[in-house]
Amino acid sequence: MPTATGRAVIVLALTAWAVSAYTEIVELRMVALMCALAVLLAVPWLLFPMRVRAAFALRPPRAVAGEQVDIALSAVNDGKLSLWQPLVNLPVGGRDFWLRMPTLTPAVRTSHDLLVDDLSRGVLDAGPAIAVRTDPLGLLRKTVRWCEPVELYVRPRMALLSTLGSGQVRDLEGVPSDRVSMSDLAFHALREYVPGDDLRHVHWRSSARAGELLVRQYHDTRRNHATVVLDPTPDAYRTDEEYELGVSIAASLIMCAAREEYDVSLLSGREQITSLPGGAVLDATCRVQREPEAEPLPGEIHRAIILAPETSLLFVITGAAQDDLDDIAAALLMVPAETRCVVLRAAPGEPSTVLRQHGHELITVGSLSELPGVLAAS
CATH class of the missing domain: 2.60.40.10 (Immunoglobulins)
Known part of the structure; x- marks a missing residue:
C-alpha cells in the first residue's frame, strides 16, 4: 500500500511523463523514470515474510x-x-x-x-x-x-469504606454472626439458667452433671445482601463529572459489601447482576452508561425489589438534578420494613449532608473523599 509520500512520488512520475510527452523535455522523462524506479525498488522490502x-x-x-x-x-x-x-x-x-x-x-x-x-x-x-x-x-x-x-x-475510582453499617436479615441458611441469640441453629455455648429463660433450651444432661440448670446459647445466623441501584436516566445528572461520581459511589459500596462477605446486586438500566462475586459486579460498573430510554428511577427501584427480594441493604444513587425525590420515597415504601434504605445524591461541589426523611436516609455526597465520613454518620 502506498504511503502519502509514495502517492506523491507516483503522481509526480505520471505528471512528469505526461508533461515530457507534450513538451518533449527529456529531463522530465528522466524524473519520471527515477520516481518509477524508486517505487519498484521498494516492492522487495514488502515481500519479505513476517511470521x-x-x-x-x-x-x-x-x-x-x-x-x-x-x-x-x-x-x-x-x-x-x-x-x-x-x-x-x-x-x-x-x-x-x-x-x-x-x-x-x-x-x-x-x-x-x-x-x-x-x-x-x-x-x-x-x-x-x-x-x-x-x-x-x-x-x-x-x-x-x-x-x-x-x-x-x-x-471507577473508589473510596475505602470501613463498613456498610446495619442491614441483616435472619436466615437459617445464612452464616453465623458474632451476635449471641437464644434461638437459632449455630450452637455457641452453655450458660447458667436465668429466671425467664425458655425451658426448651435447657441442656438437661449437662445440668445433671453440673448440679444446676444450664441453657444453650446460639450464634445468630444471618444472610447479608446489599443491592445498589444506580440511576441510568441522563436528566438526573447535570454533567459527566456528576455521573462519574455516582458510579464511583456505587463501586465503593460494592467493594465494601464484597469485603464484608455480603451478597451483592447491581441494577442500572441494562446492567442487572445479582448474587455474583464482588469482582464480577465491580466489572459491571465499567460498563454502566446513561441510557436515554431507561426507566425512571422509581421503576428501577421496583425492579430491584423483584431482582433481589432478600435485600437487607438498599442503596439508591442518583444525581443532583433528580427532582422526583417524593416519587423515590413513595417507591421505597414498597421495600420490606426490615430493609435499610439509603438514597445518595452525587453533587460535586455541594456540602455533604445526611438527612432522614420518609423513613429513609438521604445523603448528599459532594466529593468521593467525603463518602466514608457521611456514610459513617448516617
Missing part, C-alpha cells in the same frame, strides 16, 4: 480510572530470518501507541512494555497489535496483524 506469534499481558489485569496499566507485548519470530526492530501500532481505548520492538531473532520470545496512563472508566480494547513495515524511503507500507485485541477493564 510472528504475539500475545498481550496486562498488569494489573483490572485497572482503576486515572491510574496506570502496564501492557506487555511478547512476540516470537517463527520465520528463519531475524526481523530488525519492527514497528508496531498498539491502539488502547481509541488512542494509538507506537512501539519499536527489539530485533526478533528466530524462535526467541521477545517482549516490550508499554505504560498507559490517564485511563477512562470503561471496557477498553487493547490491541490489536499491528506491525508496520516500510521501505527505506517510506514509499510503500505493509501491515501485518500479530494478535487479536484483549479487553481491559478500567473500574
